[in-house]
Amino acid sequence: MSSYRKNREKLVVKDLRKSFDDLLVVDGVSLKLGEHEFVSLIGPSGSGKSTIFNIIAGLLSPDDGKVIIEGEDYTGRTGRVSYMYQKDLLLPWKKVIDNVCLPLVISGRSWPEARRQVQKYFPLFGLEGFEDRYPFQLSGGMRQRAALMRTYMFSSDIILLDEPFGGLDAITKSKMQDWLLEVLNKLQASILFITHDIEEAIFLSDRIYVLSGRPASVKDEVIIDLPKPRTKDLITSREFNAIKRYILDIL
Amino acid sequence: MKKWANIEHRLVPCLFLAALLLVWQAVVESGLIARYILPSPQDVVIALVEILPVLKGHIMVTLQEALAGFGIAILLAIVLAVVMDNVPLVKKALYPLIIISQTVPIIALAPLFGMWFGYYMLPKIIVVVLVCFFPIVISLLHGLGSADKDMLNLLKSMGASRLQVFRLVKFPASMVNFFSGLRIAATYSIMGAVIGEWLGGTAGLGLYMLRAKHSYALDRVFATILVIVLFSMAVFQVISLMQYLLMPWQRKMQNDK
Incomplete structure (x- = not known):
């Protein structure tokens, strides 16, 4: 059984519809995200996945539909869920620690206070000793970890990840996936994840929504009942490949 | 290597x-x-040592005008660029005017400034402001517009206010452009003051050069030019040093390359 049935719903997206200049991009998408659940959206690139995220984050208003977070209507309102892009978007002029502090400072804390608060998370994110470096002094993987840490500092319960590992090389990506699973156990967050890498989606998720090409709509919902904790051996297993085949057929 | x-x-x-x-x-x-047509480099250096005691006072006057004008230009440019960046209507209204203002030959205007604002420092400072203002405003405006859209969105998704977005992203993002504008303006500042003095004044390097020229002391003219070049380079270096100190992230990036 997947965990979401046992837990309450953190985020509900109902019948989202959005078009840009008469071009329908999102067509009646409904999603659910349970507490501590990891859910992936998978679909062809350019299918409007990022638009869905922008609506959930409140950066865009949908033409139709609702975004409900913990029972409250958050449609078109920013500042509730945290959002991480494929680009790390670290401010080049701020040290790593100040980049991570950013959400706390924006919500009104002073820099010294924010720095004290984030300090204890550096070992967890594998960035201990790099607090005073500038982003360009870090490797790609470290930058993504710093970006994820900043994302986590903003909202620790609902996190949207838009292809966070899309720009990394295969080896770093694989390491980051292992690391993410490990760290998520400790973070207790609910995660919505965009990817077009099927293996990545199966490996990380509790559930996968398979989206169609533009305009985006949900084609199928796949529950991943693979045992946890997951290791990379899983990827070559029979069950894993059966799910992969199934999703490939839908796409 | x-x-x-x-x-x-x-x-x-x-x-x-x-x-x-x-x-x-x-x-x-x-x-x-002939030497009176073109003095040799050696003559110029000798002349420079000779006239240096007299020149000191003129240098001070020119430096004061240049730095005052440069400072006013920076302040004015920052205020205007920020307003133009935030209020599209102001940008639409002013941008073409700023461009057109640069096509007016300053050399023709400067003597009028003498008539309007007297023959002391004020008209020279105005010339410097007019010359320096343009590169700073344009580069800063361009810099403010160059901030990464996704970065701005990210800050907005965190619920940042306009002021926070400006302080944390837009302004720092514009610094590289701002400083390239400043460097250009810096080299213009001394020259602007000299032009102002040349066209009517009571003191300064421009006036001194004019007098030296009238007495066919070309070695002194060249010596004064040398002084102007040295001071312009010094202002340029000060700006570069400021950039080095204020933008540590840039400094290290350059070293990596």
């Missing part, structure tokens, strides 16, 4: 300049050109 490339980088222009000066010296020494 890198070190050698660095030395080469500095050595080549120095050697070239030295060679140029040697040719100049040789041509004048050989009598091909």
Whole structure:
């Protein structure tokens, strides 16, 4: 059984519809995200996945539909869920620690206070000793970890990840996936994840929504009942490949 | 290897300049050109040492005008660029005017400033402001517009206010452009003051040069030009140093390359 049935719903997206200049991009998408659940959206690139995220984050208003977070209507309102892009978007002029502090400072804390608060998370994110470096002094993987840490500092319960590992090389990506699973156990967050890498989606998720090409709509919902904790051996297993085949057929 | 490339980088222009000066010296020494038409580099240096006590006062006047004008131009440019960036209507209204203002020959306007604002420092400072203002405003405006859209969205998704977005992203993002504008303006600042003085004044390097020219003391004219060049370069270097100190992230990026 997947965990979401046992837990309450953190985020509900109902019948989202959005078009840009008469071009329908999102067509009646409904999603659910349970507490501590990891859910992936998978679909062809350019299918409007990022638009869905922008609506959930409140950066865009949908033409139709609702975004409900913990029972409250958050449609078109920013500042509730945290959002991480494929680009790390670290401010080049701020040290790593100040980049991570950013959400706390924006919500009104002073820099010294924010720095004290984030300090204890550096070992967890594998960035201990790099607090005073500038982003360009870090490797790609470290930058993504710093970006994820900043994302986590903003909202620790609902996190949207838009292809966070899309720009990394295969080896770093694989390491980051292992690391993410490990760290998520400790973070207790609910995660919505965009990817077009099927293996990545199966490996990380509790559930996968398979989206169609533009305009985006949900084609199928796949529950991943693979045992946890997951290791990379899983990827070559029979069950894993059966799910992969199934999703490939839908796409 | 890198070190050698660095030395080469500095050595080549120095050697070239030295060679140029040697040719100049040789041509004048050989009598091909009369000394009163073109003094030799050596004559210029001797003249410089000679006139330095008199020149000091003029240098101070010109520096004051240049720095005052430069400072006012920076403040004015920052205020205007920020307003133009935030209020599209103001940008639409002013941008073409700012461009057109640069096509007006300052050399024709400067004597009028004398008539309007007197013959002391004020008209010169106005010339400096007019000359320096343009590159700063344009570069800062461009810089403010160059901030990464996704970065701005990210800050918005965190619920940042407009002021926070400006302070944390837009302004720092514009610094590189801002400083390139400042460097251009810096080199113009001394020259602007000199032009102002040349066209009517009671003191300053421009006035001194004018007098030296009228008495056919070309070695003194060249000596004064040398002083102007040195001070312009000094202002330029100060700006570069400020950038180095204020933008540590840029500094390290350049070293990596």
